[in-house]
Amino acid sequence: MDNELTKNHFKPFEQMTFDYTMCFLCGELLNDEIRTDEHVYPRWLQNKFDLRDKKLTLLNGSLIPYRKLTIPCCVRCNKIMGETLEKPIERAVSIGYDSFIKLDEKIIFKWLNKLSYGILYKELSLKNKISEPQSDSIYSKESLKKHEIQFTFLQSIIHDVNYIEEPWSILIFKIESSFTPQYWAYDNPFYKTFFIKMNDIGIIAHLMDNGCQKGLFMEHEEMKEFLYRELHPIQYFELCAKIFYKSILFNKNPFYTVSWFEEKLNTIVSHSVSGEVFDKWSQEEYAHILKFFLYDYCGIEFQDIYKGDNLIMTYLRNEDGSFKDCIGILYNKNMK
Numbered sequence: 001m002d003n004e005l006t007k008n009h010f011k012p013f014e015q016m017t018f019d020y021t022m023c024f025l026c027g028e029l030l031n032d033e034i035r036t037d038e039h040v041y042p043r044w045l046q047n048k049f050d051l052r053d054k055k056l057t058l059l060n061g062s063l064i065p066y067r068k069l070t071i072p073c074c075v076r077c078n079k080i081m082g083e084t085l086e087k088p089i090e091r092a093v094s095i096g097y098d099s100f101i102k103l104d105e106k107i108i109f110k111w112l113n114k115l116s117y118g119i120l121y122k123e124l125s126l127k128n129k130i131s132e133p134q135s136d137s138i139y140s141k142e143s144l145k146k147h148e149i150q151f152t153f154l155q156s157i158i159h160d161v162n163y164i165e166e167p168w169s170i171l172i173f174k175i176e177s178s179f180t181p182q183y184w185a186y187d188n189p190f191y192k193t194f195f196i197k198m199n200d201i202g203i204i205a206h207l208m209d210n211g212c213q214k215g216l217f218m219e220h221e222e223m224k225e226f227l228y229r230e231l232h233p234i235q236y237f238e239l240c241a242k243i244f245y246k247s248i249l250f251n252k253n254p255f256y257t258v259s260w261f262e263e264k265l266n267t268i269v270s271h272s273v274s275g276e277v278f279d280k281w282s283q284e285e286y287a288h289i290l291k292f293f294l295y296d297y298c299g300i301e302f303q304d305i306y307k308g309d310n311l312i313m314t315y316l317r318n319e320d321g322s323f324k325d326c327i328g329i330l331y332n333k334n335m336k
């Protein structure tokens, strides 16, 4: 980033200011007239999927109800987000996959990035001593610096930004709508991944890999096929596990050039990532990740997933390579 050009702009990562005195997005000091609470998970989503009193586990282990997951925002930014992000996303979700797939990916990216950053902001506001050197490594100043660019992406909500090449990978799957759960989400801000299922829409996103995961996915016909199939939820969770593990193995720090024009964020260039982008895949390690994604759904254990000798179970394909029919696998909602 060009520090000369950005020095007059709100930079929460400089002072580690994640408190409730200013707007999380534009940095404006809040008074009673302009202060609003922005729901990280928007109210329409909470109402639609009955999430208000359901609890979300933060990375520090604390539980917080969705309705209390709010961050400070000014009236102006709140209005812009409502009109440019929440309205089109809500509308598309209410119609379903066929409408959602037609949305501009930039809107989906901004929305997911806002959710991901909002959770991070909340985590940081709850952590009192984030700037102390002995504090947890995941909250260290050094590791948080990597999130500065995420904040810059967020600015594209209030500035009209031209993205040259996309910083994100977004894959949208169609899921059989009759199967529960209708809503499910998993976010890990430290791997910049976001997974969310809303009715028949299953989204898998990496918010900062400059298109690597999507590129790789589209190169493989046997993977690409899943974009054109109607998936059982368990197949979607298996794809989530694959892409999450790949995100853990992603070993590059993508590079961006950001330019401002007349005090406004103008262009973000995502530079392509090359070379050995991923560390070596281990079937055994992957099996642990797959168990993490599948256990809540059907209570499957590691030993059922991994049989040794790199043999791993899959719900995606039969032994002859054909698409697997998972219709008999039901959601066990008694599982924790």
Ligand SMILES: [Zn+2]
Pocket (backbone or CB within 6 Å): 023, 024, 025, 026, 027, 028, 073, 074, 075, 076, 077, 078
């Ligand atoms: Zn604002």
